[in-house]
Amino acid sequence: MFNENRSGIGKYYIYSILFHAALIGLIIYLGIRFKPEIESIGSKVVVSVVSSVPGPPASVKAILKPPVPKIKRQIISKPAQAKKPVQLPVTKKPSSMVYPKKVLPKSVPVKRYVKRQAPVPAVNSSVYTNLHNMISLNNAYSKVQESLIRGNIHNFQGYVNKIVSIITSHFDISLSKYLHYKSVVAFQISASGRIYGVRLAKSSGNGYFDSQSIEAVKLSSPLPSPPKGFMSFMNSKNAGEGALIAFNPREILKNK
Known part of the structure; x- marks a missing residue:
């Protein structure tokens, strides 16, 4: 039994040796057969050996590679x-x-x-009769006054000239200095010749001239008694303002 084991081990060694010898021979054959290809591959491979001892790194030889032409991309400008x-x-x-x-x-x-x-009140017949009689009487009085004035009209002008001469004699003012001024004074004359109701009817524009005109009329009172119907005639002609006398220096100087 021991001999059978030893014979088995011996066969194992024999086969192992033959296998390794064949493997080595195959490697040698392949190395010789593909030597150019292996060298070309080895030239492209760089093996860097790193020492286990710390120190400066191993130098690496630079491998020059053929320049590869760069492909420029054509940029289309928009x-x-x-x-x-x-x-x-x-x-x-x-x-x-x-x-x-x-x-x-x-x-x-x-x-x-x-x-x-x-509404118009109804007029009684008696009132209407009285009113008609009054109007008739007034008309009759007016006719009497008118006839009286007509009968004495020739005396009015002489009386007017007389009173104008009296009033202007009291007009104490320098006539030559006030040639361009004119005032009108209104007044009433009573039956006895007294002057009343004196007022300025039209101003000359000069206060001194106006005041002297009024003063001349007042200083002339009393005047001679007027003829009958004179003041009625003056009031009818002058709208009830009475007698009017104008103080005009030019006219006064002319009549002297």
Whole structure:
């Protein structure tokens, strides 16, 4: 039994040796057969040996490689697009030229009030008769006065000339200095010739001239008694203002 084990081990060694010898021979054969290819591969491989002892790193020889032409990419330039300006929203401010609207007042219709006419009272027949008689009497008196004036009209002019001469004699003023002035004085004459109701009817524009005109009339009182109907005639002609005398320096100097 021991002999059988030893014979088995011996066969194992024999086969192992033969296998390794064949393997080594195969490696040698392949090395010789593919030597050029292996050298070309080895020239491209750089083996860096790193020492286990710390120190400066091992130098690595630079391997020059043939320059590889760089492929330039053709850049197609696109035309630049014009950017639209961004418009910000503008807030509208109220214009300074805007004025407030004028508010026109509403037209209010004017109310017209028509006064009621008072009814005409019925006149009694007796009152009407008395009124008619009074009018008739007044007309008759007017006719008498008119006839009286007509009968004495020739005396009025002589009386007027007389009183004008008396009044102007009291007009104490330098006539040559006031040639362009003229005033009119109104007054009444009583039956006895007394002067009353003296007033300035028209001013000359000069206070001193006017005051002297009024003073001349007042100083002439009393005048000669007027003829009958004289003052009635004067009032009718002068709208009730009485006798009127004009103070005109030119006329006064002419009549002297």
